[in-house]
Amino acid sequence: MTTATDTDPWRTKYYDSLGRLEEQQLQFRAMETALKRLVGRLCTAALGLAPPLDEQLRKLQAVIRRETTAEELEKLTPALTEAIGALDHPLPPPLTNPSDDGVASDERLRSILGALLLELRRDAELVEQADALDQKLSAALTSEQLPDVLATLTDMVGKRIQHIERAKEEIEALLGHMVGKLDEIGQFVAEQHQNQAQSQASSETLNTQLVGEIKAMGETVETAKDLLQIRHQVRSRMDAIDKHLKDFRQREATFAAAISTRNEQMRSRILELEAEARRLQSQLQDEQRASTLDVLTGIPNRQAYDKRVDDELHRLRRFKQATCLAVWDVDHFKRINDTYGHRAGDRVLRVVADCFASRIRSTDFIARYGGEEFVMILPGTHLEDALRFGEQIRTAIAEIGFHFRGSPVSITISSGVTALSPDDTAGTAFDRADKALYRAKQEGRNRCVTV
Structure with missing residues (x-):
């Protein structure tokens, strides 16, 4: 027969065990809540990696928001594992709409390609090719046609870049040529200055010679003893003056001929430079007009x-x-x-x-x-x-x-x-x-x- 004294230890042990179980249950519930919160945040962070994975993650989020069982979670595990494994072997994004049987009918894509063609039409040499390609874009493109269209656009862009580079080189060459012509003008101005200085020096030399001859003539008249001697001295001085004048005229004629030749050369250079400058100005004006016109409508931008x-x-x-x-x-x-x-x-x-x-x-x-x-x-x-x-x-x-x-x-x-x-x-x-x-x-x- 069991007495009350015998059952007290068992009762105490029972209550102690029950208390520990309740405490563990509270801990498990707290842990479950924390794990659900953690899983929910991990799901949110992983969303957007791939549509199949997003679908499984949303299912998991829906399950953990309510009371669930281990069996229900186990059912989600295979599909979730497969979706995560697919991330290691991603499929390339489709270029076409499956419902169109491989037809690339995305209007946004064709709009972007059309805008690129509008820019390429700025190049007169590419207008015909751009029109032909634009005609292809008027209808839906198949996946087989799309690579050819992109290849053609790539080729046209390459040609446009080449034309821009060529125009740049032409302008640089023209500017270099103009700099050379300006250097010639500078040299011409320097030579003109030098010729002017030489002409002035020649005039001063003539003036000095004439003054000397006239002074000597005056001294001869004063010291001469008879008229015959005066006549002889005056004639000699007049011959010397005439020679100085001839030398001066010869020097001036030589300077004038050189200046005339240089002026004609410079006139030809200036005309050439003006023609090149007009061509460059016209080209720049055309570029400026093109930059202020809307390519699509043809009116100002x-x-x-x-x-x-x-x-x-x-x-x-x-x-x-x-x-x-x-x-x-x-x-x-x-x-x-x-x-x-x-x-x-x-x-x-x-x-x-x-x-x-x-x-x-x-x-x-x-x-x-x-x-x-x-x-x-x-x-x-x-x-x-x-x-x-x-x-x-x-x-x-x-x-x-x-x-x-x-x-x-x-x-x-x-x-x-x-x-x-x-x-x-x-x-x-x-x-x-x-x-x-x-x-x-x-x-x-x-x-x-x-x-």
Whole structure:
């Protein structure tokens, strides 16, 4: 028979064991919480390495956020292990869309290639080749065609670099030639100075000789004893003077001939130098004009606008002439690009630019500011007249019957118009017109708003 005294040690041991178990359970739960937090952070850190791994990591994150079992975690282990192992043998990113059966139809890629072709068209020798390649980009490219297109672009870029280097060498050679001609001019000036000094020295020599002969003649007259002797001495002195004059004329004739020859040589050099300078000036002007024109639309670019607006503000402050600034933006241009492709978007920009250029006055200015945005300067125009003119252009653009590959494409444009003031800077004026453009967009687009 067991007594109470016998059961006390067992009871004590039981309670002690129960307390240790509860303490261990609390420790395990704390450890589990810490491990879940650690696993969650590791999953977050590993996201983005590869899509298959991301999928398994998100599954693991979803599981550890709730109560789970060892069996459920074990089920995730094989797929997670496989996804981690695949990181050691990454697959190359696909160049084509699988749904297109290997067709590289990425519009962004073709847009980038098209922009590169626009730059290559600056080289007159590459225009025909660029047009041919641009025609290929009008349709989707297969994965087999893409390497050939890239190889052709690489070749064209190489040719463009060669042409730029050749032009650079020509300019350097021309400048070197001009420096040589300038050295010749400097030498000619030095020789002219030397000839002038020699001529002056010859004149001084003649003067000294003449003074000496005349003085000697006077002394002879005073000391002569008869008329015959005087006549003989005077004749002798006159012969000497005549000889000095002949020598002087001979020296001057020699100097004049040398100077005439050098002048003719220098005249020929200067004419040659002027012709080369004109050719260089024309080449530089062509380059400057090209740098201020937008390649896509053919109208001035932002660089040209920045210079023109500063000139107009200076003229406004000086002459107090009313001048307006209009900022234009093609409505829903992204939708056109997304629906019809970037080639259609490029054609829309060219059509809009042509409409602007054909309707502005000779004193007005239009430029492509960037993307689908244009900016217009209207000198000698009050705000009401600028708004009326803007409405005419807006209506004309809305009435354009534009089609791309047989599909009609609606084109509308919005504008913000403001009058320049003497206190304006280029930035403040543009910001004000841009805010008016924003209002036009908010109010429904296809409209002109003044501020």
